Amino acid sequence: MNKYTIHSDDHSSVLHDSLILEHYGLNELNFESVKSYREKFAAVKPNHPWNGLETKEFLYKIGAWGKLRNSSKEGVTLAGLLMFSEERIITEVLPQYFLEYRESSSDIVTSVWTKRFTSQDGTWSGNVYDFYFKVMAHFTNVDSTLSPALHEALINALVHADYSGEGGIVIEKEQDVFRFSNPGLFRIPIDHAFSGGMSNLRNPNLFKMFILIGLCKRAGSGLKHIEITWKQHQWKQPEFLQHTNPERTILTLTIQSSKYLFPDETAASYETVHVDDMQQHENDDMNEPMFEQVVNSVNKDLYSVNKNRHSVNNHKNSVNKGVDSVNNDVKSVNKDPDFISDMMDSVNKDSNFINNPSNSVNNKNDRSSEMASFVESGQIHEELWNIAELARKKKRLHPSVMEQIILQLCAKKPLMLKELATLLARTPDGLRNNYLAKLLDEGKIQLKYPNQPNHPRQAYITKK
Template sequence: MSASGSMDMYHKDFFDLDSLKEGFDVELKTALGRDKKGAVPESFWETYSAMANTSGGIIILGAQEKDESVVYHNLPKYGQMIQDIWNNLNNPKKVSVNILQNRNIKPKTYEGKNIIVVTVPQASRKQRPVYIGTNPLEGTYQRQNEGDYRCQPELVKQMLGEQANDTRDAVILENFTIDDIDKESYRIYRQQFSNLKPNHPFNECDEKEFLRQIGGWKRNRQNGKEGLTLAGLLMFGKFRSILDAVPNYIVDYQERENTDTRWVDRITLDGSWSGCLYDFYRTVMKKLSADLKVPFKLNGDERIEDTPVHEALREALVNTIIHADYSGNCSLLVVKRPDLFGFRNPGLMRIPKPEAIRGGISDCRNRNLQKMFQFIGLGEQAGSGFPKIYQNWQMQHWREPMLEERHGSNQTVFILKMTSLLPEEVLGALKSEFGESFRDLVNVERLAMVTAYSEGCVNHSRLKELSREHPHDITISLHNLVKQGLLASEGSGRNTFYYIPGRHPMGDEIFGGEICPKYSSEHLDNSSEHLDNSSEHLDNSSEHLDNSSEHLDNSSEHLATLRDIAEPVKSVKKASKALMESTIMELCSGRHLTIEELSSLLNRNKDTLRTHYIIPLLHKGKLEQKYKNVTTHPNQKYRAVDEKERE
């Protein structure tokens, strides 16, 4: 990389590694080979697969991190290395698909040394999973915490399903009939349709034909079979019928008075209502819009109750419903608080986040559901939903919405905060706490501190969303604030986050980080019960237990108990999966343990533990993280969730 525009190949405004690492997922590889002249390491392909299946990233060959700095190595054979990369990219026995173009692989010169920079884009839905070799179940990787991890078979199958199906809700359900429809919900929908479109020919149709016209009933023209579609059942079905077809189906609305996760009002599947999506939308939308403190408009003398905020909430709720993956293991969850609205749906986005926010491209997971809502005037046309929400929120001078994909738990989160970009009360609090030090800050630094105070923490990408500053200037500003003691930081690279000293961001995560229990969204709550300090027997050190017992409390009896629990696994080279999982659960019962401590107790490699046991147990809801909203926390710990908590 030359000093004049080292990273101009991705974004002209990136010209230093610090900015690059905080703005992108960056992987450095020595790549010297046996002769020290350069060779593509086998791990390159794992990273290629992982980045393509996650959010993309940058691989730099000829570089390594050493003592918190980067050391570059000369690669005399860089030309041959680039050719080797191209040869393998186009070899179907090596990798499933080539998603790179010429501009994605470039040789660079930095400090007189030849290196190679490879930009890996995020793969499209039709390209995923990107895998090594010929077996997707064994060769698919994903990025987690700046590491490459083999995907669990369930996640690979989800990717394959997304790849093959343009719409997930058009399937005909065998042995389901019109009797599985909740007649009252269906009647109200037809009435709403008729009120909106009184002269529409669909109004003349009988029950089954109307349902067919809107996508709820279907006839297979090849074999003559016909029946209720998944969309028809989800939209209008009876409670028990929906669960018979979709066992993991959960919709949940929670109203909370403050950052405490205990709800004061809730709608979920308790058997007291139909449970269908149309009724869920109607009921939840009324509750979301109740008591909205936004000014109404006048059209002449007539008061217009429908404001841009109402429109944004309608769009966000419909968007959550029609994009959800109802085969997933976590609930569709909507949260209302006095300061925000939160929406979470199972399933990742089908198009990259920047394209969704920019608009113009649509790839809806449930297109029949989308059409059903559009028939009654709900939901924007293709690709205009997110731009409308962002625009309407901006009109109120509120903070930019937060859109996040959580790859580890296969869910999408969207948060709309009703707070000003620079709230007077926050400015006053910061001025009071930091005095002249805060008053002397430049605009982007003040914005960073206000965001950290208002949202709990701030990172490079969030500040880039909120300001128009140069990414390099954002990096410098954040680092300066840390040097001045005005912000504290944790994590590294793209996972670095900043917060007000003394206000660590662990207590206000409405969706509980990336944990996705199977049966109850309540367990996503960041309840103080789950962070009970009385069960913490470990300090923040990450050294191994064998080297020191100071990580545990001062009781040697306690340490001996843990070692006794771990002995059946530690004493053998190979333990069954069932024994491994039960031992981990017992070790983490009533206490939080780090991956390092588990590794030492069990005498197992950390990466093996994380990939094959910790992550699957998290997905099943059997383990929970201590720092739920900071999944990359350097002192992350795990605690077992007992059966009663999972019910």
């Protein structure tokens, strides 16, 4: 039996994601996952000295590789294995390890799922890093105000999970429900987690790796952010279930359309349900991720990361070579590259009226009607379309070129996020995370309502 194998009843080993797996080397890692991570790290921190390090030293810096003091022994850490290895190798150490995403088009409980993938299906690496981006790719069609909350819920399920526990991590998406389920209980009281500012991580090195590519920050206020989002929309308050046998935490987020809004008092707070009469364990807090700095990758190549089974050792030099900009990594979720041009062919430029509003990005009625409404309202001027023409024609632009186009557009008039997304043929989340957040930080653009960041008519303006 593998001496590193961690069973669900071996609680002494659960907390140590820094555990060094002496006989697990670079060959046990998935090259494509490591390469992708390094590219995202370089995109978020382009001038960071770690970008020039060899693979092993880079992994050591981020906590994925460990060295035993006073000896020559070294190896992949448990966190590094979870983040970058492959399912078959991970389960040698963590037999209970399992990741699953499943999606249904209705809220009726059924065994038939319209979309489903697991860490065991063999079509991808099965590691935590790739799982995050695969799941977020399925969340791209949700409301932009909801995406940060879903991102936080997913990150927290991953970094607070007890990977030696039973049942694995299961993410479910139904018509009006998102459910995040992971083994393990909260490690601080829930009321403390809601108040924010307190952290007690189960997998600190795993969390650190997400921090370093801008996906979260150590703030301890993730639950509070989700609570505020749900109150603002007056949706049914989220429900937390904590099962104690086996130990498991389930977060259920229910979305209601406008005609089913709950009264204000029903959104007053989260409902926490403790299952069983057993003594409640200390609870995990959820740390607010820095969603505004997310490198939003919906790269479809992620789904085939296992196709290149090259070892990291054989390719470690290539990891350190020129890192493309993140815009080169992000593939548009729009399957038709000329979707915006095709739409403009039917636009009457004298009246700014679009003749075929059903010709949308993803053939989704809600998206097409939004675009049609946007064009019909007269807010899109011919000059704006001309400025943004290059971005619409080319899926991949150098970040500096895209930034200049955004600055020119916002210099003409204040533009809302969805307006920019339509003009540039990009997703709202991709624009916000890859460009707008950076331009705001650099002081090149400003919010139209700086004191009301969640204003329904919030827009971006180029600073003079």
